[in-house]
Amino acid sequence: MAGAWEQSENVLVGILHVDNTTMHWACGFRNLIIPGAVMPVTGMPYDHSRNAVCQAALDNGFTWCFFLDSDVVPPRDAILRLMSHRKPLISGVYYRRSPPEGVPVFMKDGNWYVNYPRNRLFEVDVCGAGCLLIHRTVLEKFPGQRPGAGKKWFDWRVDCGDRNLWKEGNPEALKAGPPMSEDFTFNVACKKLLGIPTVIDPSVQCYHVGLAEASQNSFRPAQVRV
Numbered sequence: 001m002a003g004a005w006e007q008s009e010n011v012l013v014g015i016l017h018v019d020n021t022t023m024h025w026a027c028g029f030r031n032l033i034i035p036g037a038v039m040p041v042t043g044m045p046y047d048h049s050r051n052a053v054c055q056a057a058l059d060n061g062f063t064w065c066f067f068l069d070s071d072v073v074p075p076r077d078a079i080l081r082l083m084s085h086r087k088p089l090i091s092g093v094y095y096r097r098s099p100p101e102g103v104p105v106f107m108k109d110g111n112w113y114v115n116y117p118r119n120r121l122f123e124v125d126v127c128g129a130g131c132l133l134i135h136r137t138v139l140e141k142f143p144g145q146r147p148g149a150g151k152k153w154f155d156w157r158v159d160c161g162d163r164n165l166w167k168e169g170n171p172e173a174l175k176a177g178p179p180m181s182e183d184f185t186f187n188v189a190c191k192k193l194l195g196i197p198t199v200i201d202p203s204v205q206c207y208h209v210g211l212a213e214a215s216q217n218s219f220r221p222a223q224v225r226v
Helices: 004-008 023-031 046-059 078-084 136-141 182-194
Strands: 011-016 036-041 064-069 089-093 106-108 122-124 131-135 198-205 207-209 212-215 218-221
Touching: 011 046, 011 078, 023 207, 036 046, 046 064, 046 136, 046 182, 064 078, 064 136, 078 089, 078 131, 078 198, 106 122, 131 136, 136 182, 182 198
Parallel strands: 011 036, 011 064, 089 198
Antiparallel strands: 064 131, 089 131, 122 198, 207 212, 212 218
């Protein structure tokens, strides 16, 4: 159940959309409790889209920024449930649709974290941003990865060739960041620059849908659940 404090704080839901949505996703989105406003973003690279949502959340006085990808179907009360923990950076659970399919989209100690605790919050090194809640204080305190390139919070670095660049005490780390996707670099930077870990709530189990559906150790044709 949501407490009074959750009801008084608002959320900007940024929907990262890159392809056609499914009926499964549309039904899940219609059912989602949203204590705030919605900002769909499309037609931009992933990192620019997410950064635009972060900036809009700050500019318009939102307390929280919640990212929902247009292929992730969360539980109806996912946002309220994540808010209730009062963690600055917290995510639900969803599973990969691409190889290795069926594993959760978060990693710990360099590996996909498969045998994670099912009955309590836990920390990971990185996670996907498909069901990610961020408190505005994280965005306010974040010193920036490459703000000059329009990549203040999220920075797509998959094409970065130097995999040894991101090391403790390396002054060049802030300029480039690790060779990871934009959500993973954000997680790493939050931990290294702000000391803020990425927390997972395993009770918030989402479906990752497209032409097929990924859930724990499963990959099958998508089914519509209302």
